[in-house]
Amino acid sequence: MGVFLFDDMIFGPVKSRRLGVSLGINLLPNHAKFCNFNCIYCECGWTKNKQALRMELPKAEDLLIALEQKLKESTGTELEPDSITFAGNGEPTMHPEFDLIIRETIKLRDVYAPKALVSVLSNGSMLHKPLIIESLKLADNNILKLDGGTENTIRKINMPLKAFRLNEYVTQLKRFNGKIIIQTLFVRGKYGNEIIDNTTQNEIDAWIKLLLTIQPQKVMIYAIERDTPAENLEKISLMELERIAEKVTAIGIKSEVFA
Numbered sequence: 001m002g003v004f005l006f007d008d009m010i011f012g013p014v015k016s017r018r019l020g021v022s023l024g025i026n027l028l029p030n031h032a033k034f035c036n037f038n039c040i041y042c043e044c045g046w047t048k049n050k051q052a053l054r055m056e057l058p059k060a061e062d063l064l065i066a067l068e069q070k071l072k073e074s075t076g077t078e079l080e081p082d083s084i085t086f087a088g089n090g091e092p093t094m095h096p097e098f099d100l101i102i103r104e105t106i107k108l109r110d111v112y113a114p115k116a117l118v119s120v121l122s123n124g125s126m127l128h129k130p131l132i133i134e135s136l137k138l139a140d141n142n143i144l145k146l147d148g149g150t151e152n153t154i155r156k157i158n159m160p161l162k163a164f165r166l167n168e169y170v171t172q173l174k175r176f177n178g179k180i181i182i183q184t185l186f187v188r189g190k191y192g193n194e195i196i197d198n199t200t201q202n203e204i205d206a207w208i209k210l211l212l213t214i215q216p217q218k219v220m221i222y223a224i225e226r227d228t229p230a231e232n233l234e235k236i237s238l239m240e241l242e243r244i245a246e247k248v249t250a251i252g253i254k255s256e257v258f259a
Ligand code: SF4
Pocket: 035, 036, 037, 038, 039, 041, 042, 043, 044, 047, 089, 090, 091, 123, 158
């Protein structure tokens, strides 16, 4: 498979299907993935943290200097971002200086790109840390993963490297009091001996129930876009994603479909 890894701590801006002109911040190593999930669909490939741990994470100071420079250059041009987006080669909230970095990023945004939204794409695995919850509350777009309605299916899709309890995770998501966007990737297929499918009636019903509890401001529904490390995964059609979105609308929650 083709692996899609970023080679710098600041990347783009790129045209993002979800966030418009997006200037990316990669808090993970360059050219290597560092994550505490091992999603079967991850564009960065399989998680091999031993390899990544030999590499350094970017230092806050260096990163903020580079970000300021990039934002300065883009002010008033067509490259001025719609979103400054924490994404990159893994899970951004694993960076030990995440709180400092997001606070300083917001200050830089206010000066150089006041119309840009600060977005974080996170798998939500660090929400047991109160500081991470507080940091994520600062983001304009606090986008957190929920790839299914049942613990079993989420485990099969995301393959978390540490214990995952869905009821604990939902409790953590509720701590945002609705200042949260849920992102769900729908997928069907097979990995090893496991059948993977978060599109069944049972899964969707359970997922809708979770959304009712979490009450996010919005749900982003999407399908795989590039090569995936697990072979034999099916890209869910736009029509099917739209049918799922209708169920979200029916419970009074906004949704967006990206296929
Ligand atoms: S959480 Fe994101 S970076 Fe980590 S394995 Fe999943 S898709 Fe990849």
